Amino acid sequence: MFISSIVLxxxxxxxxxxxxxxxSLNIIHGLNGMGKTNLLDAIYCVAMTKSxxxxxxxxxxxxxxxxxxxxxxxxxxxxxxxxxxxxxQGGKKTIQKNGNAYDKLxxxxxxxxxxxxxxxxxxxxxxxxxxxxxxxxxxxxxxxxSYLNHLVLYHRLLKQRNALLKRFQEEGNFDPILLKTYDLKxxxxxxxxxxxxxxxxxxxxxxxxQQYATLSQRRESVDIRYVSSLEKGDFLQLMQDALQHDxxxxxxxxxxxxxxxxxxLEGRMAKTFGSQGQKKSLVFAIxxxxxxxxxxxxSVKPLLLLDDLFDKLDHRRVDQLLSIILKxxxxxxxxxxxxxxxxxxxxxxxxxxxxxxxxxDLHVE
Amino acid sequence: xxxxxxxxxxxxxxxxxLPGIGKKSALRIAIHLLADNTDKKSIFKEAVEALEGVRNCxxxxxxxxxxxxxxxxxxRRNASVVCVVEHIQDIMAIEETGQFNGLYHVLGGVISPxxxxxxxxxxxxxxxxxxxxxxxxxxxxxxxxxxxxxxxIYYLSQKLGELDVSVSQIARGVAFGGELQYTDEITLGxxxxxxxxxxxxxxx
Ligand SMILES: [Zn+2]
Numbered sequence: 276m277f278i279s280s281i282v283l284x285x286x287x288x289x290x291x292x293x294x295x296x297x298x299s300l301n302i303i304h305g306l307n308g309m310g311k312t313n314l315l316d317a318i319y320c321v322a323m324t325k326s327x328x329x330x331x332x333x334x335x336x337x338x339x340x341x342x343x344x345x346x347x348x349x350x351x352x353x354x355x356x357x358x359x360x361x362x363x364q365g366g367k368k369t370i371q372k373n374g375n376a377y378d379k380l381x382x383x384x385x386x387x388x389x390x391x392x393x394x395x396x397x398x399x400x401x402x403x404x405x406x407x408x409x410x411x412x413x414x415x416x417x418x419x420x421s422y423l424n425h426l427v428l429y430h431r432l433l434k435q436r437n438a439l440l441k442r443f444q445e446e447g448n449f450d451p452i453l454l455k456t457y458d459l460k461x462x463x464x465x466x467x468x469x470x471x472x473x474x475x476x477x478x479x480x481x482x483x484x485q486q487y488a489t490l491s492q493r494r495e496s497v498d499i500r501y502v503s504s505l506e507k508g509d510f511l512q513l514m515q516d517a518l519q520h521d522x523x524x525x526x527x528x529x530x531x532x533x534x535x536x537x538x539x540l541e542g543r544m545a546k547t548f549g550s551q552g553q554k555k556s557l558v559f560a561i562x563x564x565x566x567x568x569x570x571x572x573x574s575v576k577p578l579l580l581l582d583d584l585f586d587k588l589d590h591r592r593v594d595q596l597l598s599i600i601l602k603x604x605x606x607x608x609x610x611x612x613x614x615x616x617x618x619x620x621x622x623x624x625x626x627x628x629x630x631x632x633x634x635x636d637l638h639v640e
Numbered sequence: 641x642x643x644x645x646x647x648x649x650x651x652x653x654x655x656x657x658l659p660g661i662g663k664k665s666a667l668r669i670a671i672h673l674l675a676d677n678t679d680k681k682s683i684f685k686e687a688v689e690a691l692e693g694v695r696n697c698x699x700x701x702x703x704x705x706x707x708x709x710x711x712x713x714x715x716r717r718n719a720s721v722v723c724v725v726e727h728i729q730d731i732m733a734i735e736e737t738g739q740f741n742g743l744y745h746v747l748g749g750v751i752s753p754x755x756x757x758x759x760x761x762x763x764x765x766x767x768x769x770x771x772x773x774x775x776x777x778x779x780x781x782x783x784x785x786x787x788x789x790x791x792x793i794y795y796l797s798q799k800l801g802e803l804d805v806s807v808s809q810i811a812r813g814v815a816f817g818g819e820l821q822y823t824d825e826i827t828l829g830x831x832x833x834x835x836x837x838x839x840x841x842x843x844x
Contacts, residue, residue: 435754450758460791
């Protein structure tokens with residue numbers, strides 16, 4: 276699968292620009308600061324319906340304009356895909372696949388599998404469990420559509436349950452049957468999310484360990500553990516046990532939305548004890564494992580978007596990462612870099628074709 | 641668009657609050673009425689004033705000119721079956737199908753704590769007392785199968801479970817993505833006829 280072209284209109288720093296891509300390696304370079312990252316984000320948005328960096332739809336519109344539009348052509352096996360993402364300020368974002376708009380944007384997730392690696396991915400180690408859950412959810416959602424539906428259902432019910440607990444607190448009343456209704460409705464999606472996450476980690480942890488072993492010359496052991504409150508028992512029982520706590524706090528304290536994902540190096544928390552270099556290697560290993568899991572279960576090579584991967588790395592590491600990318604069994608790859616000169620010697624050895632895309636002020640207003 | 645008359649502006653703003661009417665249409669209607677020299681204005685005035693007389697049926701909350709609506713009063717209808725709907729428009733949609741001969745009960749929405757809508761804000765208590773009074777043998781849930789709609793049905797079923805009444809839900813799988821009133825009448829008619837017993841956690 277590969278994206279052959281994209282046309283950006285009023286998207287972030289672009290007023291109007293169009294690009295054609297190589298099915299294998301695409302090197303995006305040039306001095307312009309945000310242009311390169313924004314092009315990757317446009318590709319990400321076509322695949323995942325939203326910005327990788329959490330930019331709101333409104334903020335993705337070029338300053339002073341009222342809408343943005345991304346129009347792209349892809350080839351998936353023999354199938355030609357035309358994808359158009361449109362957002363008009365104050366309206367609803369729509370995605371058209373071959374001329375037909377989806378009823379729900381979530382239906383598009385998984386049509387264009389993608390893996391992005393960006394500098395802010397260190398939050399996977401340094402950030403909150405919420406950041407790690409988000410990563411896990413977006414990975415599984417791409418390969419399992421039912422998971423995404425259960426996730427949406429669970430979170431809608433959770434929001435309602437929390438609002439209800441707040442209301443009880445404020446009004447000083449309590450309706451056990453209504454609260455129980457939410458518990459009963461949440462049970463099925465909660466158990467489902469737990470089961471699928473558990474299965475995911477059985478495969479995923481091993482893949483991260485393999486990738487990390489290849490990446491790191493050191494021999495330290497790495498472990499990623501999924502820790503859920505649902506291990507301790509049945510969801511309804513846990514909700515029952517937490518009832519007083521929930522009523523006191525005015526929110527729901529157990530369930531898959533509280534699941535933890537622990538990253539450990541040599542048995543110690545990577546967040547606290549890992550060096551910068553170890554953390555970077557671990558993030559890269561996690562992302563390559565994500566790539567592997569998606570590729571294996573969908574039998575499609577995801578788009579691989581690498582933003583500023585080589586930033587602040589020494590020559591030896593750049594060489595190492597680049598050879599992994601170039602020699603690895605990847606499909607279409609996008610790499611941004613400010614310094615083409617350090618990539619060029621390595622690219623000389625490359626047998627396959629590649630495209631250089633220079634982002635300069637012609638592309639950016 | 642700047643209207644030079646404060647009075648006209650007031651009329652335009654009032655019309656523009658109506659669903660489906662934007663500022664431009666509102667201005668067109670206002671100017672049309674202003675220029676009209678037949679008795680259109682007074683017909684409108686009387687029609688709007690007559691709305692004051694329209695009220696909710698004290699039994700089912702359908703619209704009615706009297707205390708009890710025409711459906712509830714109709715002796716040919718089967719009073720032992722009550723179809724629970726979200727909105728008054730849903731009654732009109734189901735009546736269009738000609739497939740239902742029972743009575744109705746309008747909830748007035750679905751439970752949604754986020755929007756501050758709890759059971760007390762809906763006509764739930766009155767439904768329970770209707771059932772408690774006897775006569776009602778079956779309740780058909782014709783609430784849209786959204787997440788909040790499903791939660792409301794579940795809640796109602798638990799409340800009704802304590803009473804001597806069977807609960808069913810209109811057939812699913814018929815694609816109606818949201819509101820009953822936008823479903824075509826054949827599909828809607830079929831889904832009422834093919835209703836299925838409602839089960840709480842597998843137990844009917
Ligand atoms: Zn009535």
